[in-house]
Amino acid sequence: MAPSRNQSPTPDPYQRAMAKNNLWASKVVEEQPELFPTLASGQAPEILWIGCADSRCPETTVLGLQPGDVFVHRNIANVVQYNDISSATVIEYAVIYLKVKHIILCGHTSCGGINAALANTKLGLLDTWLMPLRRLREQHMDTLKDLEPKDAAVKLAEINVENGLRVLRENSAVLDAIQDRGLKLHGVIYDVGSGKLRELEISEDMDAISRRIASFKTVKNEES
Numbered sequence: 001m002a003p004s005r006n007q008s009p010t011p012d013p014y015q016r017a018m019a020k021n022n023l024w025a026s027k028v029v030e031e032q033p034e035l036f037p038t039l040a041s042g043q044a045p046e047i048l049w050i051g052c053a054d055s056r057c058p059e060t061t062v063l064g065l066q067p068g069d070v071f072v073h074r075n076i077a078n079v080v081q082y083n084d085i086s087s088a089t090v091i092e093y094a095v096i097y098l099k100v101k102h103i104i105l106c107g108h109t110s111c112g113g114i115n116a117a118l119a120n121t122k123l124g125l126l127d128t129w130l131m132p133l134r135r136l137r138e139q140h141m142d143t144l145k146d147l148e149p150k151d152a153a154v155k156l157a158e159i160n161v162e163n164g165l166r167v168l169r170e171n172s173a174v175l176d177a178i179q180d181r182g183l184k185l186h187g188v189i190y191d192v193g194s195g196k197l198r199e200l201e202i203s204e205d206m207d208a209i210s211r212r213i214a215s216f217k218t219v220k221n222e223e224s
Helices: 013-031 035-040 059-063 085-097 112-118 125-139 149-169 172-181 206-216
Strands: 047-052 070-075 102-108 184-191 196-199
Touching: 013 035, 047 059, 047 085, 059 070, 070 085, 085 102, 085 172, 102 149, 112 125, 112 149, 125 149, 149 172, 149 184, 172 184, 172 206
Parallel strands: 047 070, 047 102, 102 184
Antiparallel strands: 184 196
């Protein structure tokens, strides 16, 4: 049904976004005239954010920061895997070349990827990506099976973040940066319903740290 002459057509989402970009850019230039010229000369973010691709979890907005403040990698359910070349290159670039001071790994409530891993529906290609989450579900079945579905989803999101931090700490570049310049890792959960971040309490004893260094620390082979 065509709109009447007195009724404006619904704006196309893309056109609306482009119009909002012009308004936003003009406002930033007016309020912070130095920002865009500074960003054009290079970037120096101090935070690497690894989060979910969910549209409700925009990292810079959530943190109250600005363009240039956060280097970002996002994927379905913020999964960190050893063999994911996409996240590995982002991590290496952020840690070695940008020398970020903090890595934030963020899960969130109402996560579709987490809910899918807790269900048993065939999803095609997505099933391959969700395999690490299903493995975590299997490993923590005794904990998850007694929880209400919503609580189980939050718990698996927390477990996923904890596992991702473990993988990050075993990354050679991250391990070196922790030892050499005090790089800090943080695990957080974003509550979509409140907009608040909650930091997870994840600690390691010295014995665990020593075992990790002994097992994953690598050095270049200096040939004579």
